[in-house]
Amino acid sequence: MGRRAKNKQAPPESLDSKTWTSKKQLGKRKADADNEGQDDGKPSPRPTKRVKDLNGKGKGKEKASTKEKPQKTSKKKKAPEHADEDGSEGWEDVEDDEELQAHSRPMFNESDEEEPGAFVGGLDDLESDEGEENDEYLEGEAQEFDFGSDDEEEEVQVAPTKSKKSKQAERPKKIIPTQSDQSSSDSDEEEEYERVTMKNMAARSQKLEARAVAEAELDIAEAQAAAEEDDDDVDMDAEEDANGDMNIEPFRLPTAEEREKEKASGGPDVHLVQRRMRECVRVLAKFSKRAEKGRARSEYIDQLVADIASYYGYNEFLAEKLFLLFPVNEAIEFFEANEVPRPVTIRTNTLKTRRRDLAQGLVNRGVNLEPIGKWTNVGLQVFESNVPIGATPEYLAGHYMLQAASSFLPVIALSPEPNERVLDMASAPGGKTTHMAALMQNTGVVFANDANKARTKSLTANVHRLGCKNVIVCSYDGREFPKVMGGFDRVLLDAPCSGTGVISKDPSVKINKSERDFTLLSHLQKQLILCAIDSVSPESKTGGYLVYSTCSVTVEENEAVVDYALRKRPNVKLVDTGLQFGREGFTSYRGKTFNPSVHLTRRFYPHVHNMDGFYVAKFKVEKRSKTLPKADAEESEPVIVDDAFKADVPEETPKFQGFDESEDAPYLEEAKRKRMKAKGLRPPPRSKAAAKLAEEKA
Numbered sequence: 001m002g003r004r005a006k007n008k009q010a011p012p013e014s015l016d017s018k019t020w021t022s023k024k025q026l027g028k029r030k031a032d033a034d035n036e037g038q039d040d041g042k043p044s045p046r047p048t049k050r051v052k053d054l055n056g057k058g059k060g061k062e063k064a065s066t067k068e069k070p071q072k073t074s075k076k077k078k079a080p081e082h083a084d085e086d087g088s089e090g091w092e093d094v095e096d097d098e099e100l101q102a103h104s105r106p107m108f109n110e111s112d113e114e115e116p117g118a119f120v121g122g123l124d125d126l127e128s129d130e131g132e133e134n135d136e137y138l139e140g141e142a143q144e145f146d147f148g149s150d151d152e153e154e155e156v157q158v159a160p161t162k163s164k165k166s167k168q169a170e171r172p173k174k175i176i177p178t179q180s181d182q183s184s185s186d187s188d189e190e191e192e193y194e195r196v197t198m199k200n201m202a203a204r205s206q207k208l209e210a211r212a213v214a215e216a217e218l219d220i221a222e223a224q225a226a227a228e229e230d231d232d233d234v235d236m237d238a239e240e241d242a243n244g245d246m247n248i249e250p251f252r253l254p255t256a257e258e259r260e261k262e263k264a265s266g267g268p269d270v271h272l273v274q275r276r277m278r279e280c281v282r283v284l285a286k287f288s289k290r291a292e293k294g295r296a297r298s299e300y301i302d303q304l305v306a307d308i309a310s311y312y313g314y315n316e317f318l319a320e321k322l323f324l325l326f327p328v329n330e331a332i333e334f335f336e337a338n339e340v341p342r343p344v345t346i347r348t349n350t351l352k353t354r355r356r357d358l359a360q361g362l363v364n365r366g367v368n369l370e371p372i373g374k375w376t377n378v379g380l381q382v383f384e385s386n387v388p389i390g391a392t393p394e395y396l397a398g399h400y401m402l403q404a405a406s407s408f409l410p411v412i413a414l415s416p417e418p419n420e421r422v423l424d425m426a427s428a429p430g431g432k433t434t435h436m437a438a439l440m441q442n443t444g445v446v447f448a449n450d451a452n453k454a455r456t457k458s459l460t461a462n463v464h465r466l467g468c469k470n471v472i473v474c475s476y477d478g479r480e481f482p483k484v485m486g487g488f489d490r491v492l493l494d495a496p497c498s499g500t501g502v503i504s505k506d507p508s509v510k511i512n513k514s515e516r517d518f519t520l521l522s523h524l525q526k527q528l529i530l531c532a533i534d535s536v537s538p539e540s541k542t543g544g545y546l547v548y549s550t551c552s553v554t555v556e557e558n559e560a561v562v563d564y565a566l567r568k569r570p571n572v573k574l575v576d577t578g579l580q581f582g583r584e585g586f587t588s589y590r591g592k593t594f595n596p597s598v599h600l601t602r603r604f605y606p607h608v609h610n611m612d613g614f615y616v617a618k619f620k621v622e623k624r625s626k627t628l629p630k631a632d633a634e635e636s637e638p639v640i641v642d643d644a645f646k647a648d649v650p651e652e653t654p655k656f657q658g659f660d661e662s663e664d665a666p667y668l669e670e671a672k673r674k675r676m677k678a679k680g681l682r683p684p685p686r687s688k689a690a691a692k693l694a695e696e697k698a
């Protein structure tokens, strides 16, 4: 458990309250600082952490404070200077399938459904969704409810009530991504707690949206002004006491020996860790000016990563991997956001109801909610509820799905159309399958596949509950497609992943992911994506698209997989996801360069978008050129199609193009050597490629 976690009862002062952000932000947080009992020297209750604060917003009450510490820091965001100090990370690591399967199960993040805790928040507005196509009520047949299933999904257990106040919900935030990718809006307290009525929904919503945009613009201007500000050095090491005297020794980075000693003695006090993190961030922001003479940048980074790992409770490997994704300041925002639950969100099932009707029904039961944002016309954000959201009559009748906002994104990007033939390659528990079925208005067919048979029970239960009549559930390893069946108009591969985007929901990720897990996952994802591509029909009259998504933020599970697919399948290209927000995918990272079109992919972050970390890429699959590369031509096998589906499969079902054996060879060889050794046999000498691999691993 991290120091921060351990200290939850009487936690130290917020890392954010005296921080590395702008003068203006410091002012905003002074109210918190005043309440922290700094003068009496006692550890004070940690102020509530809010993602909005991390974004430099958080006005409201805090604004009231006029007492401002005369400190100057810069809000200027820097390029990740540390990002390319090292070489590449060996993303193309692959292990043999046998080992992969053995390790795969416990490694995956298997659900991207929300499992919200209890929450409390203010009322906010609801927009009228009149005229929204997807909200049209669709008459359906009598519904089948599956009350008996114990696999009814994680969400059934979700019973948010007023009893437990989440940090996130204390100040409700909308998920309103703006052009600057700043999430949320601030609301005046009275407005937030004004009761929502059907009358005021539309007006309040419009006002909120306008305010969010205006604030985003203000933030950009503010950030620019802060960047231009003269951010002369401020000695944050020294703090003034009541008499204005400096009473803290200047910060000094521990030497390697001191760090060893510190580790041996069980690590330093949490306050010291906090201060050291703050100081390291400050120094790294202006290294040449602030660093101690003779100390390298990497020493500060090493210390900071070690402190992040101990403070937030990560293993050092993962702390570093995540740290390296961002500029230093932003990395801290990311780690902080992972300590805060994301908003509880639901998706209206337009097969059974309209969002407006659902909202009204839930409001009548004492649920406070509002539309998620303009980018979705089916999402609702729940702030407070007197009833368990996973057990209302509306829930049981299938009028909504408890679903993280980020989970809407790949389906919006794929945009399946009525009467199409769609494959959801890794679909349990069915949040995205049922969303697609609704967009297709219960026409065409969605093959909902998942390799884990046990998980298909909850998938089936959800399909029934939501009244989806166009879904066929099956359980194959995704790598068996398109041999099982191909020729789809659209394919969704919501791949099994490490779950680094959902740490706030599943903190076990902090400690249970090793380098090997990432290697194996990346390999599996690469195999799956090739099979997904080969399952799309380039002949499709309406589609011919694949969407690849993960709830992870690491590059080897995202851009590296997409880049690999582009290299291995020249007949595919990336296209715009159609999503209105999200950061561009990396086109280069730590010495690796990806196909420039990877910028079309989208990244989503908890600290930026107030939703789970997520990644979405959309491919268009074109016809393959007639002359296959030799290796591929040799590997092509006839497609085996299950008799039951033969009639549906177009003649032009693409052939499986196979994996890249030459790339896999050294990994397979290494695995074979290991197996031989385990059996007490002497393995043959390594080939050149395997020797190189072993050297890299060492």
Ligand SMILES: C[S@@+](CC[C@H](N)C(=O)[O-])C[C@H]1O[C@@H](n2cnc3c(N)ncnc32)[C@H](O)[C@@H]1O
Pocket (backbone or CB within 6 Å): 104, 108, 109, 110, 111, 112, 113, 407, 425, 426, 427, 428, 429, 430, 431, 432, 433, 449, 450, 451, 452, 455, 476, 477, 478, 479, 494, 495, 496, 497
């Ligand atoms: C991120 S979850 C999918 C969530 C789902 N798309 C939804 O929206 O509810 C990944 C899924 O991949 C499944 N999976 C893991 N390995 C697989 C494989 N080789 N082929 C197909 N599915 C696999 C897991 O069982 C898990 O249910």
